[in-house]
Amino acid sequence: MRTIKNIVMFIGIVCFVFGCKNVLDLKPLDKLDSKTLFSSPEGIKVYMANLYSQLPIEDFAFGRNGFNSANINTIGIAPATQTDEAANSEYSHLVDGGGNYPWWDQGYKLIRDVNLLIETIPTLNLNEKDKSEIAGEAAFIRAYTYFALVKRYGGVPLITNTQKYNGEVESLKVPRSTEKEIWDFVLDECDLAAENLPETRTTDKRRATKWGAYALKSRAALHAASIAKYWSKAPLSGTAVTQKLVGIDAAEADSYYQECIKASEAIMNSGQFSLYKPSPATVAEAIENYRALFENPNAAPEEAIFVKGFTNPGSSGHSTDFWFNPNQTSDGSPHPGRMNPTLALVDLYESYSNPGVSAPVVTTNDGNVNDYNGFDKNKSYKTFNTPYDIFKDKDARLWATAILPGTEWKGKTIIIQGGYIQPDGTAKIETDESIVVNGIKYYTYGAAEWPQYSGFAVQAGNMTRTGFSFKKFLSKNAVPPNLGASTNDWMDFRYAEILLNYAEAVIESNYTADNAQLKAADAINVIRRRAGHKQNIPLSLTNVLRERRVELAFENKRYWDLVRRRDYHVLFNNTVRKALVPLLDLRENPVKYIFVRRNLSREAPLTFPVNFYYVSIPGIGANGLVQNPQY
Amino acid sequence: MRKKNVTRNHYYALKRLIAIVLLLTSIYIPGGYAEMTLSQDEIMVSGVVKSGSGMALPGVSVRLKSNSSKLTITNNIGAFSIQAQSTDSLVFSYVGFVSKTVAINGIKVHNVQLESEGNQMEEVVVVGYGTQKKVNLTGAISNIDGKAIQTTTHTSLAQKLQGKIAGLQIRQNTGGPGDFDAMINIRGFGSPLYVIDGIARDGGSEFQRINPEDIESISVLKDASAAIYGLNAANGVIIVTTKKGKKGKPQFKYNAVVGVQSPTGMPEMATAAQWMEMRNEADINIGKSPYISKEELLKYQQGIPGYESINWYDETMKKYAGQQQHTISAQGGSDAINYFTSFGYQTDNGLLKSNALNYEKYTFRTNLTANLAKDLTAEIQLSGRYDKKNAPGESFFEILRGTVSSLPNHRPYANDNPEYPALVTDGQSKNPLALSDRNRTGYAEDVNKFFQSSVALTYNMPFLEGLRVKGLASFDGNNYLGKNLAKSYQLFNYDAATDKYIATDLRNPTSIHNGYIDNNRVSLQAHLLYDKVIATDHKLGITLVYEQRSGWDRNASLRREYQFYTNDQIDMAGLNNQQTSGIEHQFGSKSFIGRTTYNYKEKYLFELAARYDGSYRYHPDRRWGLFPVASVGWRISEESFIKEKAPFIYNLKLRASYGLVGQDAGNPFQYVAGFSTTGGGGYEFNDGSYSSGASAPGIVNENLTWFKSNIKNVGLDLGFFEGKLSMEIDAYQRDRTGLLAYRNVSLPNTFGGSLPQENLNSDRVRGLEFTINHRQTLGDFSYSLSGNFNFARTMNVYVERGPFLNSMDKWRNGSANRWNDIVWMYDVEGQFQSQDELVSSPIQNGDLGNSRELVGDFKYRDANGDGLIDGNDALPSAWGGNPKMHYGLTLNASWKGFDLNALFQGSGNYSVRFTHAYATMFWGQGNEPAYFYDRWHKADAYNPDSEWIPGKWPAARLEQDIGALYSESSVWRKDASYVRLKSLELGYSFSGKLMQSLKISGLRIYLNAYNLFTITDPFVRPFDPEQIEGAYNAGWVYPVSKSYNIGVNVNF
Known part of the structure; x- marks a missing residue:
């Protein structure tokens, strides 16, 4: 009896074991099939988010490690520090071998991803208008992507459908198109996007609009036009040139400039955009307006055309505050102070009293601004009561772009001092010393301990070596000292750039239709008025380019401006960038500040080789492509 | 008088369940007092004692059961004789053998066979x-x-x-x-x-x-x-x-051990005077003006007030940290139910003076075996653990770095005011005293709650003898709770001019983070077991098992920041920048297992087994795999020619096995072409609202499957003289195929998708190991020795990669058919002795030539003779960081109540290399190890014309002024082979009347030392050769400890 009972019990257990649901038939919890994903606009948006996140937007998180590298230790090397805008406090590089900022595999990944979407559009369960909007958005993304490729590599393989791999690779190989063909493709895609995209969006405001498409076209067409016009300034040779894979005929320049003008005009005439706070009452107001514009672009919808958001510290933030605060306001970041605006940039800003020309910082009574030999005790230096009086008359945007010595930032006086001149005339520069004069103790770096100053000491690379610290884009509020902790947003296209693109295209092509010359002069002057200038200046290439450099400083435009206008190799030819060193002159009583224009300390001369105008194409062995010249 | 029926302490590398039974049940059974009486029935009993294999056993003690004080010992042919009452029994006992009691029953001759305990035949x-x-x-x-x-x-x-x-x-x-x-x-x-x-x-x-x-x-x-x-x-x-x-009366055991531990070694850092001297030279050696004046330097050398040296390690760390472990257990049973239950407690304190680093653990276990009915047994096992690790809010890495790299002329407190920890940042380190203070920097706490359970029913089928079925169900749950409060804190500088303390904020703002992981696992098994002896000599065993396992886990993480710190609760923190995340996972597997064993007369042994395994991980068509194993053995010692001709050979067995085993490879579900909601980047389409992104499906690999391992083993077991000497030797080889790699197809990089991982690569491990045991008893003294050795290397057999550019590329970068753990480095020919030698030597430092080298620097060999030291001169001349050789030697001895156990252990054929502060002069401008003080330097630092005084290390220079000094070479990469006295334990067991009156059945106290001494390379010794280099190879890991303990085992 008992035996039977036990047997029954065992059978019960065995049934229980085998009768369970099949433990092997599990589904992944982090994957979706395409039906589920594309069945609703929300699902499409989720896919779109991934496409947008891959867009090669040259924002805060763009650097030598590529795009979206906010959480990567970039040792604070930003695109600006590889131009004449700024130096990194520790490192001097222009470009890494083979051209800067390579972006190839990721580009073709994005192209594959967007082609996949384009092929899916006909099957989507949406009305025709929504479908065409998505087609427009896809065109915008594809234009953006090919633009990023063509400006780096010249003509690239044009792939417009999703390739299938069946174990055979030959059929996957696509030869390079000419550079012109790719530029034309980019502009055509912009047109397609502008045609299909909505003018405004009520929800998901940061998805592309018609105006975003035109802005992209304005930028791309200007780039293409410049290459056509300035190719001969740094001509290259080789197969890639003879096959026109790189380079555009000079004859094409004007038509590209006109494309730029038309696209820019579309935005200018739309009535949707204007400058943020265009007429400040005072210079102080102008400074604050300009600073605030970058701290929070969302307050300036009239100026911002296409914004990339940074939301969550750590995961989707950027690291601007981590790397670029001056040492004194590092808030605990171990590596602040990396971005040092150069003297060349500071010189460029106009003065209010003498508009229309750049106003180099004059430090000596002889007015010579070309002596970079360092302190000379026999020279007569201009003396100042504060370390910033010397900049007094300069453009508001300088004050909002750079932290000048002795100015306030986040409640602290930022001390940037390179040394002092002892009463006996001995200069103590860039060495940690102190001296008591008339019962007061003076320190070479302006304070006793390194947390109290921000310049010139070799303190783990935290101190500026140009004499200027960085301000534009920094948050006034406390930001945790972590990588990726900053969350202010990035204006990828803003109205001021469109005005400057327009002005440059007009002056470069000598375009006169539709009052273009007047409109172009006005374009630069409205921007200047916003910066507190009262006096208009005439339209000239110098004025347009200066205005572009100061208005768009640190917006990662300078690198490409130098490339497209073929200025890089001229500017950087065994070149050492310059610093302005504030010194305390203890010979004077009361003590005064003097300034020395000087070569940057710890800077090797920098040279840009002409072949770097095109980046070398990776994977030649497998893709069978013609390599760019001189690689 | 007491009866000693077994010598207490046997440690033997071959372990014996039977021995445990003995040890647990028969430790010092208190002896009784018996009257010596003469009896009419007393007879003389004699006989010969032999071992199971027929060897005569001399020295066996033979006692009367009624009176244990009356005994005799067998002679050298194993013979004995003793007077006893004919109704009495004889107790035979001998070290290493199971005691045997034989009733005399009036018979005068008793030839007895003793079975050796443990080891041997019945283990x-x-x-x-x-x-x-x-x-x-x-x-x-x-x-x-x-x-x-x-x-x-x-x-x-x-x-x-x-x-x-x-x-x-x-x-x-x-x-x-x-x-x-x-x-x-x-x-x-x-x-x-x-x-x-x-x-x-x-x-x-x-x-x-x-x-x-x-x-x-x-x-x-x-x-x-x-x-x-x-x-x-x-x-x-x-x-x-x-x-x-x-089964038996309840037995309680209490075991406790308390001890102190301290690092086996810590590299000594330079003193303020040494550092200043070398720092000064570092400037002078490259032609700069002196770092400090001669007068200042003298003050450091004299250590006058204000110029004293500080030892940051001693400031931050204790000399000793305590540890203790306690376990109380009870076991016993009746016909119906047997039980074992235990409760354990353990603490391990860290070396930080702040006491912010420590660990504690509570465990319990209850194992019950119940005879539910005839032939039906249930086993219920429950166990649990709660443990918790506390750590300060900054990592130990940072703290140790602070003790290593902070300058010895700095002070822990600004103006020596303990309210204001100083900001010291040389060497990129922070004040370790402040970092280790949980009141300042916060804390991290890891809690694990762990529960395991199983119920098994076994039923002996009454209708067929030897047939059993068993069902088993198990549930395990594991909770991990992590909490981290990273407080913002301030460090200070003192401004004497204004008498103010200047604060620097570090790690702003304060953040709090809680993480939760909940793991669950269910296993179900059904067994069918059959054992049968056919015609005495044929033994057959069959095991069939069905098993399925499934599991799921869920994790979640919460993080918030404080506007201002209140207390350590998530709810009390600010609402800005909140971060949360969470995901679940599932897994499952099913298996069918079968095994047959067969032996003929326990002489010829065969085993055939296989497992048919299915994993959720792979494509349904490719998720099932069969893993077979076959093995054979031949017990040559059972053959009559050995038994007769060489009876001293107690055991001789040849065995061989061959089988296929699998190992999970790659992430699960790679066969599913889905859009990944975690792989894609997100985007902010509306201000402040982040939209997650779905990434496009990659190219799937439906063929992805497990690695396959072919394992072959041949072994020889040998035993001599009743097992007093025995050894086992094994040689083995494992060949793995199907290791993951990306196929080297030349997809054009315009394709936009990448190929998935495939099962492509292969490798091979080969090794040899042996164990030798010896034991002996000499009267009251017995000892055993057990040594083991293992040497194994891994070779990459096939490594998928693109074609080599040239033969140099292949030589330098190839990895196929090579050992997997090779380091390329320069040969060092010595140190440059003169400027002339420097100038005439091959270029050491590329473009910079020998311009940065100084006399005393290491001179690398120009292996290819091209006059230039570069990557082409590096040779594969060192093993990497994984030991290839392992050895151990255990010594046991006991004499009367004393027992001694020593374990020597070591590893070989590997190397260590440190970077950062432990092996760089002035790393990050911080302090450097004191060993650098034995350096090349000028007789008078302030006189550039004075002569060089040679030293073991190069002349002092900052990192940026150094040539090729820190290149990989035998200077920095050291052979870390070592032998150490891992453990030494001396115990004493009390016995006798006192124990009896205390009602204690056993009491042993012991002293133990762990990692007492180490023999290794003198450079490596302070770092401990066993310790890993850790992050950045900096060596800033928690040091391996030596410890001294005292313990007690009480049975009652």
Whole structure:
């Protein structure tokens, strides 16, 4: 009896074991099939988010490690520090071998991803208008992507459908198109996007609009036009040139400039955009307006055309505050102070009293601004009561772009001092010393301990070596000292750039239709008025380019401006960038500040080789492509 | 008078369940007092005592059961005679043999055979899904019992096993409380599978936390015998069996050990005077003006007030940290139910003076065996653990770096005011005193709650003898709760001019983070077991098992920041920048297992087993795999020609095994072409609202499957003289194929998609191991020796890659058909002795020539003779960081109540290399090790014309002024081979009247020392050769400790 009972019990257990649901038939919890994903606009948006996140937007998180590298230790090397805008406090590089900022595999990944979407559009369960909007958005993304490729590599393989791999690779190989063909493709895609995209969006405001498409076209067409016009300034040779894979005929320049003008005009005439706070009452107001514009672009919808958001510290933030605060306001970041605006940039800003020309910082009574030999005790230096009086008359945007010595930032006086001149005339520069004069103790770096100053000491690379610290884009509020902790947003296209693109295209092509010359002069002057200038200046290439450099400083435009206008190799030819060193002159009583224009300390001369105008194409062995010249 | 029926202490590398039974039940049974009486019935009994294999046994004690004080000893031919009453019994006892009691029953001649205990003939070991007699094993399986584990005192089970089992490679990577990160590796194969009480359970970290007092035995399946566990058994299997109760009166045991621990070594850093001297030279040596004046330097050398040296390590760390372990257990049973239950407590304190680093653990275990009905047995096992590690809010890495790199002329407090910890940042370190203070920097706390349970029913089928069925169900749950409060804190500078303390904020704002992981696992097994003896000589065993496992886990994480710190609760923190995340996972597997063993007269042994395993991980068409193993053994010693001609050969067995095992490879669900919601980047389409992104499907690989391991093993077991000397030798080879790699197809990089991982690469491990045991008894004194050795290397056989550019590329960068752990480095020819030598030597430093080299710098050999030292001169001349050789030697001795156990252990054929402060002068402008003081320097630093004084190390210079000094070479990469006295234990067991009157059945106290001394390279010694270099190879890991302990075992 008992035996039977036990047997029954065992059978019960065995049934229980085998009768369970099949433990092997599990589904992944982090994957979706395409039906589920594309069945609703929300699902499409989720896919779109991934496409947008891959867009090669040259924002805060763009650097030598590529795009979206906010959480990567970039040792604070930003695109600006590889131009004449700024130096990194520790490192001097222009470009890494083979051209800067390579972006190839990721580009073709994005192209594959967007082609996949384009092929899916006909099957989507949406009305025709929504479908065409998505087609427009896809065109915008594809234009953006090919633009990023063509400006780096010249003509690239044009792939417009999703390739299938069946174990055979030959059929996957696509030869390079000419550079012109790719530029034309980019502009055509912009047109397609502008045609299909909505003018405004009520929800998901940061998805592309018609105006975003035109802005992209304005930028791309200007780039293409410049290459056509300035190719001969740094001509290259080789197969890639003879096959026109790189380079555009000079004859094409004007038509590209006109494309730029038309696209820019579309935005200018739309009535949707204007400058943020265009007429400040005072210079102080102008400074604050300009600073605030970058701290929070969302307050300036009239100026911002296409914004990339940074939301969550750590995961989707950027690291601007981590790397670029001056040492004194590092808030605990171990590596602040990396971005040092150069003297060349500071010189460029106009003065209010003498508009229309750049106003180099004059430090000596002889007015010579070309002596970079360092302190000379026999020279007569201009003396100042504060370390910033010397900049007094300069453009508001300088004050909002750079932290000048002795100015306030986040409640602290930022001390940037390179040394002092002892009463006996001995200069103590860039060495940690102190001296008591008339019962007061003076320190070479302006304070006793390194947390109290921000310049010139070799303190783990935290101190500026140009004499200027960085301000534009920094948050006034406390930001945790972590990588990726900053969350202010990035204006990828803003109205001021469109005005400057327009002005440059007009002056470069000598375009006169539709009052273009007047409109172009006005374009630069409205921007200047916003910066507190009262006096208009005439339209000239110098004025347009200066205005572009100061208005768009640190917006990662300078690198490409130098490339497209073929200025890089001229500017950087065994070149050492310059610093302005504030010194305390203890010979004077009361003590005064003097300034020395000087070569940057710890800077090797920098040279840009002409072949770097095109980046070398990776994977030649497998893709069978013609390599760019001189690689 | 007392009766001593077995010498207490036997430690022997081959472990014996029977011995444990004895040890647990028969320790010093208190002797009685008996009257000596003469009786009419007294007769003279005589005989010969022999071993099971027929060897005469001299020295066997023969006692009367009624009066244990009356005894005799067998002579050299094993013969004895003794007077006894004819109704009495004789008790035969002999070291290493099972005691035997024989009733006289009036018979005058008693020839007795004693079976050796343990080892030998009857020892049973746990194998996969069952047990087997040790002598009948055909696979390479080692076994250790709980007692042998306990001879080493440490908080981690891994350290208690280290050096005791051939082929079980263990390296204590760090010594931090609650770290449990020792490397455990069978034969160089990789991380093994852990099976605890018959169920595959968690990994090495959990294994190391098991309360060793609960362990009955551990078996290690080292060859293809692991195939019975199918997938995941390619690296071998460690099977833990916990204690069960035995029928009898309740027995209570209390074991306690307390001790102190301190680092085995810490590199000595330079003093303020040494540092200043060298720092000064660093400037002078490159032609700069002196760093400080001669007068200033003199003040440091004299150490006058204000110029004293500080030892940051001593400021931050204690000399000793305490540890203690307590376990109380009870076991016993009746006909109906047997029980074992235990409760354990353990603490391990860290070395920080702030006491912010420590670990504590509570464990319990209850194992019940109930006879529910005739032939029906239930086993219920429950165990749990709660443990918690506390750490300060800054990592130990940062703290140790602070003690190493902070300058010795700085002070811990600004203006020596303890309210204001100083901001010291030279060497990029921060004030370690402040960092280790949890009131300042916050804390991190890791809590684990762990629960394991199983119920098994076994039914002996009454209708067919030898047939049993068993059903087993198990549920395990594990909760991990992590909490981290990273407080913003301030460090200070003192401004004497204004008498103000200037604060620098660090790590602003304060953040709090809570993480939760909940793991669950259910295992179900059904067994059908059949054992049959056919015609006496044919023994057949059949095991059939169905097993299924499934599991799921959920994790979540919360993080907030404070506007201002209130207390350490998430709800009390600010609402800005909140971060949350969470995901769940599931897994499942199903298996069918079959095994047949057959032997003829226990002479010819055969085993055939297979596991058919299905994993959720792979495509349904490719998720099932068959893993077979076959093994054979021949017990030559059972053959008559050995028994007759060479009876001293007690055991001689040849065995061989061959099998196929699998190992999970790659992420699950790679066959599903889905859009990934986690792989894609997100985007902010509306201000402040982040939209997650779905990434496009990659190219799927439906063929992805497990690695396949072919494991071959041949072994020889040898025993002589009743097992007094025995050895086991094994040679093995494991060939793995199907290791993951990307196929080297030249897809054009415009394709936009990348190929998935495929099963392409292969490698091979080959190794040799042996164990030698010897034991002997000389009167009251007995001892045993057990040595083990293992040497194994891994070779990459096939490595998928693109074609080599040239033969140099192949030589330098090829990896196929090479050992996997080779370091390329320069040969060092010595130090430059003169400027002339420097100028005429090959260029050491590329473009900079020898412009940065100084006399005293290391001179590299120009291996290819091109006058230039570059990558082409590097040679594959060092092993990397994984030991290839492991050895251990255990010595046991006992004399009367004393017992002594010593364990020597070591590893060889590997190297260590430190970077950062431990092996760089003035790393990050910080302090440097004192060894650099023995350097090349000018007789008078302030006189550039004075002559060079040679030293062991190059002349002082800052990092940026150094040439090729820090290139990989034998200067920095050191052979870390070592031998150390891992454990030394001396115990004394009390016995006699006092114990009896206290009602204590056993009391032993012991002293134990762990890592007492180490023989190794003198450079490596202070770093401890066993310790890993850690992050950045900087060596800033929690130091491995030596410890001194005192312990007590009480049975009552």
